[in-house]
Amino acid sequence: MLARIAISCLLLSLALPVSARTRPHYGGTLRVEIDGEPWPQVGAKSGGLARRLVFDGLTRMDADGALQPALALRWASENNDHRWQFWLRPGVHFHDGSVLTASIVEAALTGSCGAACPWTDVHAVGTTLVFTSDSPMPNLPALLAGDDFLIGIAAPVSSDPNSITGPSIGTGPFQAAGLSNGILTLVANGACWQGRPFFDKIEIHGYVPVRDQWLDLSVGRADLVEVPPEQLRQAQQQRLAVISSRPAQLLALAVADSGALGNPNLRAAIALAVDRGALSNVIFQKQGEITASLLPSELTGYAFLFSTDRDLNKAHELRGGLAPPPLTLTAEGGAAMQLAAQRIVLNLREAGFNVQVAGNSAPQHADLALVRLSLRSNQPQAALESLLRGVGVANPVLESTPAGLYKLEREFLDTHTLIPLLYLPRAWAVSSRVRDLRLSSDGVPLLDGASLEAAP
Amino acid sequence: MKLVWLMATIAMGLIGPPAFAAPSPWDQPAADLAEQIAGILGPGQARLVIRNLSTLPTDEISTIRGLLEQNLKAHGVLASGAESANTIRVTLSENLRERLWVAEIVEGAETRVVMVHVEPGTVQPAQPASGLTLRKQAVLTTGDRILAALETPDGLVAVEPEEIVIYGPTPGGLRERKRFGIGQKRALARDPRGIIVSSPDGSAFEANVPGMACSGVYTRVQPTGEWTVRCSESDDPWPILQGPILEGPTLQSGAASSSISIKAFYNAARDYFTGVVTPSVDVDLPPFYSAALLPRSDGAGLLIDGIDGKVQIAESGALKPVAGTRDWGSDFAAIDTSCAGSEIVASGSGEAISDSLRAYELPRQEAVPASAPLAMGGTVMALWPAPDGKSIFAVVENALNQFEVDRVSAHCN
Numbered sequence: 001m002l003a004r005i006a007i008s009c010l011l012l013s014l015a016l017p018v019s020a021r022t023r024p025h026y027g028g029t030l031r032v033e034i035d036g037e038p039w040p041q042v043g044a045k046s047g048g049l050a051r052r053l054v055f056d057g058l059t060r061m062d063a064d065g066a067l068q069p070a071l072a073l074r075w076a077s078e079n080n081d082h083r084w085q086f087w088l089r090p091g092v093h094f095h096d097g098s099v100l101t102a103s104i105v106e107a108a109l110t111g112s113c114g115a116a117c118p119w120t121d122v123h124a125v126g127t128t129l130v131f132t133s134d135s136p137m138p139n140l141p142a143l144l145a146g147d148d149f150l151i152g153i154a155a156p157v158s159s160d161p162n163s164i165t166g167p168s169i170g171t172g173p174f175q176a177a178g179l180s181n182g183i184l185t186l187v188a189n190g191a192c193w194q195g196r197p198f199f200d201k202i203e204i205h206g207y208v209p210v211r212d213q214w215l216d217l218s219v220g221r222a223d224l225v226e227v228p229p230e231q232l233r234q235a236q237q238q239r240l241a242v243i244s245s246r247p248a249q250l251l252a253l254a255v256a257d258s259g260a261l262g263n264p265n266l267r268a269a270i271a272l273a274v275d276r277g278a279l280s281n282v283i284f285q286k287q288g289e290i291t292a293s294l295l296p297s298e299l300t301g302y303a304f305l306f307s308t309d310r311d312l313n314k315a316h317e318l319r320g321g322l323a324p325p326p327l328t329l330t331a332e333g334g335a336a337m338q339l340a341a342q343r344i345v346l347n348l349r350e351a352g353f354n355v356q357v358a359g360n361s362a363p364q365h366a367d368l369a370l371v372r373l374s375l376r377s378n379q380p381q382a383a384l385e386s387l388l389r390g391v392g393v394a395n396p397v398l399e400s401t402p403a404g405l406y407k408l409e410r411e412f413l414d415t416h417t418l419i420p421l422l423y424l425p426r427a428w429a430v431s432s433r434v435r436d437l438r439l440s441s442d443g444v445p446l447l448d449g450a451s452l453e454a455a456p
Numbered sequence: 457m458k459l460v461w462l463m464a465t466i467a468m469g470l471i472g473p474p475a476f477a478a479p480s481p482w483d484q485p486a487a488d489l490a491e492q493i494a495g496i497l498g499p500g501q502a503r504l505v506i507r508n509l510s511t512l513p514t515d516e517i518s519t520i521r522g523l524l525e526q527n528l529k530a531h532g533v534l535a536s537g538a539e540s541a542n543t544i545r546v547t548l549s550e551n552l553r554e555r556l557w558v559a560e561i562v563e564g565a566e567t568r569v570v571m572v573h574v575e576p577g578t579v580q581p582a583q584p585a586s587g588l589t590l591r592k593q594a595v596l597t598t599g600d601r602i603l604a605a606l607e608t609p610d611g612l613v614a615v616e617p618e619e620i621v622i623y624g625p626t627p628g629g630l631r632e633r634k635r636f637g638i639g640q641k642r643a644l645a646r647d648p649r650g651i652i653v654s655s656p657d658g659s660a661f662e663a664n665v666p667g668m669a670c671s672g673v674y675t676r677v678q679p680t681g682e683w684t685v686r687c688s689e690s691d692d693p694w695p696i697l698q699g700p701i702l703e704g705p706t707l708q709s710g711a712a713s714s715s716i717s718i719k720a721f722y723n724a725a726r727d728y729f730t731g732v733v734t735p736s737v738d739v740d741l742p743p744f745y746s747a748a749l750l751p752r753s754d755g756a757g758l759l760i761d762g763i764d765g766k767v768q769i770a771e772s773g774a775l776k777p778v779a780g781t782r783d784w785g786s787d788f789a790a791i792d793t794s795c796a797g798s799e800i801v802a803s804g805s806g807e808a809i810s811d812s813l814r815a816y817e818l819p820r821q822e823a824v825p826a827s828a829p830l831a832m833g834g835t836v837m838a839l840w841p842a843p844d845g846k847s848i849f850a851v852v853e854n855a856l857n858q859f860e861v862d863r864v865s866a867h868c869n
Binding site: 023024026062064066068173190191192193194196197198297299300302305402449454 | 509547549550551552554555556558560569570571573643644645646647648725726727728745761763764765784785786855856857
């Protein structure tokens with residue numbers, strides 16, 4: 001395990017130029033290109049990059065996945081974690097100059113999750129926020145570091161076609177200056193409570209195919225571009241400077257537990273029919289780590305207890321001659337995800353299931369959905385609750401011991417409503433003029449700490 | 457009788473560990489895991505299989521197997537029968553924080569799991585190579601960001617981005633006594649810097665942070681003394697170097713002195729020194745991050761680290777590049793050693809995010825390593841010489857986001 005982590009670090013150190021720590025330069029414009037939306041809607045699963053630059057949460061995860069204070073300076077729990085109080089950082093201003101108050105935070109948090117919040121009630125008390133719940137909330141500080149709980153306010157309604165709808169004013173190191181022709185412009189927030197960032201401006205160009213991104217990087221038209229896991233080897237062969245995260249995205253198959261797959265034996269048969277090895281070797285070019293557990297072994301040490309073996313005979317046996325009606329499978333994301341979905345369809349047909357890929361539409365009505373879940377916390381208890389909330393399981397994780405977490409994972413996975421497949425890294429290629437770039441624990445570039453080399 | 461006693465002794469030796477055996481770090485986890493296994497399996501025979509998925513050396517496995525067998529036996533489980541229907545599959549695993557020993561107890565078609573976690577062992581740091589040896593001593597550790605600090609006869613004065621903090625000695629180490637607001641009105645920079653220098657007698661200090669200057673005066677009042685600190689807006693140059701460094705002619709001809717003070721103008725918006733210093737050094741300096749004074753054969757040289765990453769030395773009215781500095785970070789300071797005279801201690805990156813410090817000689821325009829790197833256990837955020845020049849101070853941000861003020865001294869081997 002540790003050896004694998006060491007190899008990951010080595011890969012990173014080989015990919016980026018090694019240099020001693022020199023002080024960063026201020027100024028310049030960083031140009032980022034991505035395949036997706038530059039400013040996705042709240043709740044979108046791929047929206048971390050821009051939103052994390054514009055907004056802050058009460059807490060945050062650092063690059064190692066450790067919990068750190070952000071808009072809250074400190075917090076404390078009472079009544080066996082049923083009540084939490086967060087003390088707001090004083091003197092923080094939004095990009096429009098307005099003062100961050102507990103009332104604004106209360107309104108933003110209440111609007112962020114509605115009835116699905118981890119708490120029963122949140123209210124402002126002076127300069128603090130008080131969360132209460134009928135159930136203990138041992139992981140609340142870690143959950144509040146999630147993208148769903150970033151604090152923002154809406155800009156005044158504008159007739160400018162380049163203005164951004166929805167909350168766009170935050171307290172983060174960059175402020176959203178406009179969205180035009182798929183290009184999101186962010187400018188440095190000189191009054192940021194964390195200190196002014198080094199870049200003057202960041203342009204995030206959306207909807208750029210990966211092939212074009214690499215071309216732009218090679219001719220100096222882009223500084224930071226995406227490297228999908230399945231193209232990591234190709235990027236290294238092309239001698240791109242690649243920065244890669246630890247395997248931090250869980251690729252999993254969500255299985256409906258009603259309708260055609262209401263029978264648990266059918267779901268168990270699906271779990272046994274999926275060929276993880278083929279997905280890893282063929283689709284993701286051996287860049288993924290095969291898993292049948294929710295949490296990776298580096299967090300728990302017990303992942304090996306969940307078998308990743310394919311067993312078609314047992315799958316047939318569990319299906320017991322039942323012929324469920326045709327099933328639909330959706331897959332979010334790009335070409336590799338679609339290919340992975342096609343591969344799973346083939347696997348399931350071998351086990352006697354008739355499955356069709358239904359494209360990207362209406363995943364909530366599909367029988368099966370290929371999803372990616374981000375892992376941010378390095379604390380297994382909080383990470384497990386966050387993952388489970390990502391698939392709609394809102395029960396708090398109260399266990400903290402390895403044995404307790406294993407039992408909880410085992411019980412959940414035995415329902416076969418989520419079948420873990422692979423842990424995938426997130427990778428980016430970087431121009432030589434970008435320095436001090438690190439990735440968050442879930443592989444999102446931490447651009448507020450990076451800078452550009454001075455022009456020679 | 458003797459025979460009975462001898463057999464009893466041998467039997468005791470076979471059943472239990474030797475009475476005077478040194479305790480092993482695996483004793484307790486092996487006992488705990490065996491107890492849990494026996495709780496499920498009950499007395500009887502079982503096949504014991506052990507595999508190692510951790511970084512434990514292979515030669516430890518037999519020790520652990522022996523301990524498990526002993527402890528299982530004490531609970532009535534004989535881990536020997538290869539033909540037994542029951543299997544105990546023990547996996548020695550680990551995660552990022554700890555080791556985890558997992559036992560899968562297979563009884564027919566049923567498998568049950570128990571596990572114990574084992575605290576990670578400590579790793580002995582490697583001994584430095586021969587030559588000059590750098591040693592560090594932690595002076596203060598705090599969760600607050602420290603930009604610079606000054607040791608005083610009565611404790612320590614720390615410069616934070618928005619406050620001056622007075623620490624006093626206690627039997628348990630330095631403890632915060634008082635905070636003075638700097639009154640900073642500017643937005644903080646992402647990479648803020650500060651400086652603090654002492655008056656010759658140690659009874660006063662001058663401190664600078666971007667756009668502000670503070671002065672402190674110490675009044676001896678029983679039993680602890682008291683600091684008075686005043687701050688005001690200021691764009692005056694910062695006192696970057698001072699002390700009895702020079703021997704022979706100074707940088708500026710005609711201003712011979714046994715001590716020198718150099719001040720430099722600071723660009724608060726971009727966090728570097730502009731290159732304008734006072735008194736003049738007879739040569740135009742580029743913008744720089746760090747500077748140090750070194751005695752040279754024909755006077756003194758001012759070593760600077762430009763914002764373009766080039767290390768140069770201003771001496772004899774010329775600015776000359778210094779080779780051998782490719783691995784240097786942006787921070788360095790001069791240190792006086794009893795055996796090698798004045799040396800430069802420069803930061804460099806170590807493994808991952810752990811920086812190191814290393815001493816260098818600069819006989820001409822080339823930096824030659826004079827010590828092994830000293831791992832600092834985090835990122836070196838600032839470096840400056842002690843008032844007497846015989847040690848340097850470093851601020852290190854460790855992996856826990858704590859800030860540590862370290863005194864680094866050079867020892868001749």
